[in-house]
Amino acid sequence: MSNPFSEQETQSLLILVGMIIPASEEFGVPGADDETIFADILKSASPHHSTLAGMLAVLDAEGGDDIAQTLRQSQPSGTALLEKLTVESYYRDDRVMRSLDMETRPPFPKGFDLDQGDMSLLDPVRDRPVFYRKQHDPGE
Amino acid sequence: MTEEPVDVLIIGAGASGAAVAWSLADTRMRIVCLEQGGTSNPSDFPSAGRDWEARRSSDFSISPNQRKRPTDYPIAEDNSPIKIVNFNGVGGSTVMFAGQFPRFHPSDFRVKSLDGVADDWPVDYATLEPFFEQNDRMMGVSGLAGDPAYPPKGHDHMPPLPLGKAGQAVARGFNKQGWHWWPADVAINSVAYDGRDKCINLGACISGCAQGAKASVDVSYWPHALRAGVELRTHCRVREITVGDDGMATGAIYYDQDDTEQIIKAHVVIMASNGVGTPRLLLNSKSKAFPDGLANSSGLVGKNLMLHPYAGIQGIFEEELDGYKGPHKGIQSQEFYETDLSRGFVRGYTYELSRGSGPVNTALTGLSKGRIPWGANHHGAFRKMYNRTTSIFAVCEDLPEEHNTVTLDASLTDGHGIPAPKIDYTLSDNSRKMLDHALARGSEVLRAAGATDILTTAPLQMAGWHLMGTARMGTDPQRSVVNEWGRSHDVKNLFIVDGSIFVTSAGVNPTSTLQALALYIADQMKQRLANLFD
Numbered sequence: 222m223s224n225p226f227s228e229q230e231t232q233s234l235l236i237l238v239g240m241i242i243p244a245s246e247e248f249g250v251p252g253a254d255d256e257t258i259f260a261d262i263l264k265s266a267s268p269h270h271s272t273l274a275g276m277l278a279v280l281d282a283e284g285g286d287d288i289a290q291t292l293r294q295s296q297p298s299g300t301a302l303l304e305k306l307t308v309e310s311y312y313r314d315d316r317v318m319r320s321l322d323m324e325t326r327p328p329f330p331k332g333f334d335l336d337q338g339d340m341s342l343l344d345p346v347r348d349r350p351v352f353y354r355k356q357h358d359p360g361e
Numbered sequence: 362m363t364e365e366p367v368d369v370l371i372i373g374a375g376a377s378g379a380a381v382a383w384s385l386a387d388t389r390m391r392i393v394c395l396e397q398g399g400t401s402n403p404s405d406f407p408s409a410g411r412d413w414e415a416r417r418s419s420d421f422s423i424s425p426n427q428r429k430r431p432t433d434y435p436i437a438e439d440n441s442p443i444k445i446v447n448f449n450g451v452g453g454s455t456v457m458f459a460g461q462f463p464r465f466h467p468s469d470f471r472v473k474s475l476d477g478v479a480d481d482w483p484v485d486y487a488t489l490e491p492f493f494e495q496n497d498r499m500m501g502v503s504g505l506a507g508d509p510a511y512p513p514k515g516h517d518h519m520p521p522l523p524l525g526k527a528g529q530a531v532a533r534g535f536n537k538q539g540w541h542w543w544p545a546d547v548a549i550n551s552v553a554y555d556g557r558d559k560c561i562n563l564g565a566c567i568s569g570c571a572q573g574a575k576a577s578v579d580v581s582y583w584p585h586a587l588r589a590g591v592e593l594r595t596h597c598r599v600r601e602i603t604v605g606d607d608g609m610a611t612g613a614i615y616y617d618q619d620d621t622e623q624i625i626k627a628h629v630v631i632m633a634s635n636g637v638g639t640p641r642l643l644l645n646s647k648s649k650a651f652p653d654g655l656a657n658s659s660g661l662v663g664k665n666l667m668l669h670p671y672a673g674i675q676g677i678f679e680e681e682l683d684g685y686k687g688p689h690k691g692i693q694s695q696e697f698y699e700t701d702l703s704r705g706f707v708r709g710y711t712y713e714l715s716r717g718s719g720p721v722n723t724a725l726t727g728l729s730k731g732r733i734p735w736g737a738n739h740h741g742a743f744r745k746m747y748n749r750t751t752s753i754f755a756v757c758e759d760l761p762e763e764h765n766t767v768t769l770d771a772s773l774t775d776g777h778g779i780p781a782p783k784i785d786y787t788l789s790d791n792s793r794k795m796l797d798h799a800l801a802r803g804s805e806v807l808r809a810a811g812a813t814d815i816l817t818t819a820p821l822q823m824a825g826w827h828l829m830g831t832a833r834m835g836t837d838p839q840r841s842v843v844n845e846w847g848r849s850h851d852v853k854n855l856f857i858v859d860g861s862i863f864v865t866s867a868g869v870n871p872t873s874t875l876q877a878l879a880l881y882i883a884d885q886m887k888q889r890l891a892n893l894f895d
């Protein structure tokens with residue numbers, strides 16, 4: 222699907238996603254406005270063009286200092302959608318995943334290991350008498 | 362086109378339809394199951410791709426209204442704080458279920474006698490026990506014998522699923538409080554079983570298990586039923602059940618995979634379309650003899666909808682937990698299961714572990730709950746939550762109330778123009794008190810487990826996964842839709858085997874009991890074959 226957003230809408234989105242997740246030197250990660258990540262966001266945003274364009278129009282009209290606050294109050298569903306699309310693309314980027322010590326692969330087919338756990342934790346419960354309620358003893 | 366009548370027509374290839382099909386197959390009758398959806402290909406499941414979390418809100422959403430596949434039907438649910446979730450395809454909602462597999466307790470079948478509310482069931486635990494056993498063997502259940510909250514179970518489980526770090530942390534919390542917990546019965550292979558491999562901790566159970574370790578019925582029951590000769594027709598959506606002049610069901614009208622209208626004749630019709638799909642279909646099957654919908658002389662078709670309100674309690678820990686790795690389920694607590702009126706409500710609930718979240722889900726929770734901001738502080742706040750959260754959910758018993766309903770929407774239809782179901786549901790005062798109790802005690806246990814911050818939600822919105830009560834069973838035709846072995850009071854060759862027939866909901870997930878009941882009804886049918894319609 223080709224990009225349905227106008228140049229101005231694309232610019233506004235770029236600024237917004239960069240506000241949601243900016244790059245960080247401290248954590249060594251790009252922002253959501255990184256070229257590759259933003260291209261991915263735009264791709265998944267395309268089917269939602271009308272919702273997001275509507276949100277941007279309101280933002281242009283209302284402006285305000287605290288953009289996050291303005292958007293959340295006046296456009297809650299559009300804002301939630303933009304946040305969702307942003308984090309979905311951001312947290313599947315190789316660089317971001319590596320910074321979180323994630324392997325850059327889908328879960329299947331390799332899977333993961335899980336700690337079997339210490340079953341002696343059950344000891345106090347094993348010591349407990351049976352306590353299910355008998356069906357013929359009202360009030361028991 | 363019409364064909365020779367089949368012996369048994371089953372509508373719906375989910376948990377109950379698969380069980381009843383398999384059980385009846387040994388009669389050598391001609392059995393056809395019509396299913397509106399298709400067969401899933403595990404390699405298409407999200408966990409095989411990098412976008413696995415994103416697909417949970419598109420083609421693998423648990424909400425049919427969000428998923429919007431051609432095989433789904435829309436649901437009008439603005440009048441319910443809890444939204445319906447399901448899956449429409451071979452395997453039914455078990456394709457997406459989490460696999461938590463507790464049985465009802467013996468006391469759950471005697472709610473009226475014990476607590477003076479709702480109604481007793483016309484069957485009891487002892488009657489269903491052999492069918493619980495049979496069902497556990499067919500599905501494959503991991504767990505651990507000896508739970509003091511239950512009567513002994515008569516079969517060997519597979520070993521329990523790993524506790525993981527999250528399970529251990531929460532278990533320590535329960536121990537500190539002196540409260541019950543136990544490894545849950547879960548329909549997930551901890552070792553290879555019945556030709557299916559063991560769980561490899563993909564952490565995506567509710568988007569379909571690509572490994573085949575979870576016993577969704579498309580990989581557990583259906584291969585056996587098909588081998589035994591049952592015919593399964595996919596992409597066949599039933600519009601209505603047809604009836605003859607004698608008031609007996611004659612079969613169904615359905616749309617096949619080419620959207621062509623078809624008629625199938627049958628000697629026996631079994632509804633297995635779930636607690637929303639079945640009342641919808643019965644209400645859509647109006648005729649001169651049944652102007653209010655089929656099998657509805659009691660007026661109770663679509664009434665008494667029970668959904669299990671859920672309370673969600675999430676703890677943020679300083680220690681690293683499992684994150685998204687591992688099956689969602691693992692341990693449960695039934696400390697508050699049975700009635701104690703000093704708590705301010707009747708009946709009770711089960712806590713079940715909900716292990717952890719992937720990065721997308723973590724970020725979205727943090728953003729929506731005010732724990733992760735926009736801007737430079739996003740990263741630090743995210744890292745405080747990522748891999749460091751775990752949750753417990755309280756499954757609260759929902760009591761039947763006639764004003765909680767499935768009806769037909771006046772204008773909404775599915776892709777074939779068939780009227781869609783409409784949900785009207787309100788939380789009762791009892792449920793609210795139970796939810797509040799569960800949030801308070803759940804917060805205590807997670808703090809005892811070491812959580813430094815707690816996030817709570819009740820009721821969980823996207824959690825109408827347990828659909829019960831809308832065609833209840835009973836011995837009185839004026840107060841129930843089917844009799845004590847699943848046969849309609851009004852139409853003697855029409856049976857219902859899904860969650861619609863539940864009399865009460867108990868405080869546990871329903872599928873183990875729902876399938877045991879379906880196997881019991883199949884067994885009753887087999888025993889009565891000579892005089893099934895008397």
Ligand SMILES: Cc1cc2nc3c(=O)[nH]c(=O)nc-3n(C[C@H](O)[C@H](O)[C@H](O)COP(=O)(O)OP(=O)(O)OC[C@H]3O[C@@H](n4cnc5c(N)ncnc54)[C@H](O)[C@@H]3O)c2cc1C
Nearest residue numbers: 373375376377397449453454458459460461599859870872
């Ligand atoms: C996300 C999720 C998590 C869950 N987790 C758990 C859990 O951990 N433990 C638990 O016990 N339960 C869980 N459940 C619930 C469990 O899946 C259901 O209780 C169970 O599948 C219900 O079985 P059923 O046979 O009544 O209906 P379903 O399994 O829903 O099957 C009904 C079938 O009927 C078909 N159908 C409906 N109408 C028509 C029609 N007109 N024509 C043709 N076909 C039709 C549908 O397509 C569907 O395949 C979960 C459900 C979901 C969605």
Ligand code: SF4
Nearest residue numbers: 560561563564566570
């Ligand atoms: S965690 Fe286990 S059951 Fe769940 S999807 Fe992965 S392999 Fe399947």
